[in-house]
Amino acid sequence: MAPTDDASKATARLAQLQSHLPADYSDITSQLTHLETLARTPPTTQASYQxxxxxxxxxxxxxxxxxxxxxxxxxxxxxxxxxxxxxxxxxxxxxxxxxxxxxxxxxxxxxxxxxxxxxxxxxxxxxxxxxxxxxxxxxxxxxxxxxxxxxxxxxxxxxxxxxxxxxxxxxxxxxxxxxxxxxxxxxxxxxxxxxxxxxxxxxxxxxxxxxxxxxxxxxxxxxxxxxxxxxxxxxxxxxxxxxxxxxxxxxxxxxxxxxxxxxxxxxxxxxxxxxxxxSYVPSCGASELPPILLPSSDPITRRDLEIATHIPRRPARAANVPAIVDSLFDKDSVFVIGATFSRTSLTALARLGGHPVGVIANLSSLALDAAGCKKIAKHLRMCDVFNLPVVQLIDCPGFAVGSAAEREATMKAGVEMAKAYYSTTVPVYSIVVRRCYGVAGGIMVDPREMKERVFWPSAEFGSLPADGGGIEVAHRGELRKEAERRGREGYEKRLEELKREYRAMENPLRAAARFNVEEVIRPEETRRWAGEWVARQYEKGGVLERRVAERMAGRLVVRF
Missing domain, CATH: 3.90.226.10 (2-enoyl-CoA Hydratase; Chain A, domain 1)
Incomplete structure (x- = not known):
């Protein structure tokens, strides 16, 4: 066959193919459109959809x-x-x-x-x-x-x-x-x-x-x-x-x-x-700070003259910590996380003067159980990865005790909480509103080398609450002798005298006089104290900016 015949057939075949293949590829784009329509159309006739x-x-x-x-x-x-x-x-x-x-x-x-x-x-x-x-x-x-x-x-x-x-x-x-x-x-x-x-x-x-x-x-x-x-x-x-x-x-x-x-x-x-x-967290904590909402419509100078009344003078009555949280932070800004996991602790995100913060608080004056410890530990790690400074309100009588607490491995959970406090580096500001006792209280109130904390007049603290059996243990010999001399009435009378003596020494101003606690403040001024602290953390060249720079340089590694 002559070469010209082959060329003619090839040309004819190419022309035939081109007649079926649009130069603008509209054949394929129309298929794409059809497939996209199929994917995005509700399958109303399918039983699974119904x-x-x-x-x-x-x-x-x-x-x-x-x-x-x-x-x-x-x-x-x-x-x-x-x-x-x-x-x-x-x-x-x-x-x-x-x-x-x-x-x-x-x-x-x-x-x-x-x-x-x-x-x-x-x-x-x-x-x-x-x-x-x-x-x-x-x-x-x-x-x-x-x-x-x-x-x-x-x-x-x-x-x-x-x-x-x-x-x-x-x-x-x-x-x-x-x-x-x-x-x-x-x-x-x-x-x-x-x-x-x-x-x-x-x-x-x-x-x-x-x-x-x-x-x-x-x-x-x-x-x-x-x-x-x-x-x-x-x-x-x-x-x-x-x-x-x-x-x-x-x-x-x-x-x-x-x-x-x-x-x-x-x-x-x-x-x-x-x-x-x-709305509270950055897009990437390794390189950004949390989003700030300024100017804030709720000034940090706002005073709540009723805030102290949420701490009853009678020791047997529980403090209303959620009411304190709502009063302290910007109005309608508290977003509670894990509300039904443990009734002994509260964790939340909130804003203070427009600045996002993590919130940790003890609830109902209850001792920390295993679940409460786990809840706090997770929240701390989350705040750490997101560069959220933590404001915590402490009313902690210690770790939960008793057979149920031992079955739940409360001390093990408490140790894990301690590890979370001491392995994270995000700033923590502590407000001791009432009790702070024992190992649990010590972990919460002393989480950073730089102690940034204030105490309310209602604060009471120590190794063991005086009304929690500590006096009976410490003065067992004296009380036994009193019982032998004067019977049960003598025992109860001396015990009550000892309790009054110890309660007199619980006044936080005594500890402040020795600088064992740094600041005793009026409760209605708490928002200003905490708000100024948070603002300092966020200021240009402040702790949080330096922290992000350390993370970006690889000198600070955090773990969730």
């Missing part, structure tokens, strides 16, 4: 719309999933159906601040790995670490965890491998890149783990549950039959044991709490 709605749950994309600023969401990998390609007689195969990945990823803004987001779609394979690509999830985790951007995890399922049916697809039983995931999240948490989790359905396995690792986690009470394995698996493992999701791992249970932080009334309340939490 089940979501019937259970009072939002569709995953409606969740994202409710959480983020309007029109700020940019999806990463919107066409990831299982595509059905149908052959065409007059052209290449066309995509006709898409089962999207059940874990949406993307970026957006909250209060104009950049965040990354992962969100489970329980309507697709209940969040299991059969419907999600782990590499897609890992990509966003890497992106959060690389760009040092807060990451929010809306959990509803196993977040890409495995399932039994995956074995049939692979043809072998896969060995679990989670190093890449856990390593990324651990680095984020230590750098102070905010990790925030929301439980918006049954969080199980890897999904539960992802949430539990976060700095802050909230669970929607009406739809959320959290467990290592669901009721059916538990039934086979422990023979506990008939458990509901709520009985096994409902909101009340998982916040009372400290696994999760806060309960939300519903999904919208959960999103509100996420936005609130983020």
């Amino acid at each position: 089940r979501q709605l019937s259970r009072g749950k939002l569709w995953v994309r409606d969740r994202i719309t409710s959480l983020l600023d309007p029109d700020s969401f940019y999806e990463i990998g919107p066409t990831t999933g299982s595509i059905t390609w149908t052959s065409s007689s007059d052209g290449p195969p066309q995509p006709t159906d898409l089962i999207p990945s059940n874990n949406l990823q993307g970026r957006g803004t909250i209060n104009s601040r950049r965040v990354l987001l992962t969100a489970d779609d329980f309507a697709v394979r209940a969040g299991h790995a059969d419907g999600a690509l782990m590499e897609k999830t890992l990509y966003v985790e890497r992106l959060a670490l690389h760009t040092r951007t807060p990451i929010i995890k809306l959990v509803d399922g196993s977040s890409g965890g495995g399932s039994v049916t995956m074995t049939m697809k692979l043809g072998f039983t896969p060995l679990p491998s989670l190093h890449n995931f856990f390593s990324l999240v651990a680095q984020q948490c230590d750098l102070g890149i905010p990790n925030v989790g929301a439980i918006l359905g049954p969080a199980v396995g890897l999904g539960a783990t992802r949430a539990a690792m976060c700095h802050f986690t909230v669970i929607a009470r009406d739809v959320g549950s959290f467990f290592a394995a669901g009721p059916k698996v538990v039934e086979h493992a422990t023979f506990e039959e008939g458990l509901t999701n709520d009985e096994l791992g409902g909101a009340a249970l998982q916040t009372a044991n400290g696994t999760l932080d806060n309960i939300a009334l519903n999904e919208h309340d959960a999103f509100h709490q996420i936005r609130t939490f983020l």
